[in-house]
Amino acid sequence: MASVRLVFLALLLSTAPLARAELARQQAAQAPALAIIVHHSNPIEGLTFSELRRIFMLDTQTWPNGRKITVVLREKGQPERAEALQIIVGLSEREYDRHVLLRTFQGSVNIGPRAIQSTSGMLRFVYNAPGAIGYVNADEVDSSVKVLRIDGVLPDDPKYPIRRRTPGKPDPEW
Numbered sequence: 001m002a003s004v005r006l007v008f009l010a011l012l013l014s015t016a017p018l019a020r021a022e023l024a025r026q027q028a029a030q031a032p033a034l035a036i037i038v039h040h041s042n043p044i045e046g047l048t049f050s051e052l053r054r055i056f057m058l059d060t061q062t063w064p065n066g067r068k069i070t071v072v073l074r075e076k077g078q079p080e081r082a083e084a085l086q087i088i089v090g091l092s093e094r095e096y097d098r099h100v101l102l103r104t105f106q107g108s109v110n111i112g113p114r115a116i117q118s119t120s121g122m123l124r125f126v127y128n129a130p131g132a133i134g135y136v137n138a139d140e141v142d143s144s145v146k147v148l149r150i151d152g153v154l155p156d157d158p159k160y161p162i163r164r165r166t167p168g169k170p171d172p173e174w
Contacts, residue, residue: 031164031165032163033138033156033160033162033163034080034084034087034136034138034162034163035135035137035138035147035155036052036134036135036150037122037123037126037133037141037145037146037147038126038132038145038148039127039130039131039132039145040144040145041130042067043063043064044148046150046151046152047148047149048151049150049151049161049162052088053088053089055069055133056071056085057089057099058099058112058113061109063131067130067131068131069133070113070131070133071113071114071132071133071134072114072116072122072125072126072129072133072134073085073115073116074122075116075117080137080164081093083164084135084162087162087163087164088162100113119136119140122134122136123140123141123145124144126144126145127144138155138156150162
């Protein structure tokens with residue numbers, strides 16, 4: 001009888017990391033997605049995550065059709081901006097600002113990203129600027145802009161890679 005209990009306990013303990021990992025995946029899939037948006041006339045339908053990162057790092061400055069890319073971020077100090085920068089480029093606001101300043105000083109960037117105060121302002125700017133790329137919470141997207149696929153998936157897919165941290169829940173551990 002003791003050996004049966006021991007086997008059961010060993011089995012239970014061996015599945016605990018798997019259960020935690022699955023819970024973290026489910027929480028990540030439930031976290032609010034940030035939709036990457038562009039002007040409807042933009043011929044691009046999707047980007048890889050690395051292409052998106054290069055655009056936000058200002059390494060890629062033109063669309064394949066030759067139009068200049070205008071990166072649009074929320075204003076400094078807004079949680080959406082800090083989270084978007086952390087998710088997309090892996091930098092804090094301060095580190096990103098230093099990066100943009102360095103690129104400008106080197107002469108490889110003429111104008112840095114535009115700063116927008118609100119979601120409605122972001123949607124309006126992207127709607128009016130054919131080369132713009134920005135982000136909004138997926139549930140705030142309207143028909144004025146086009147949502148890009150990232151790594152082949154849209155924000156409503158659980159595998160979508162750009163999700164905000166869910167308040168009050170730990171970050172996934174993978």
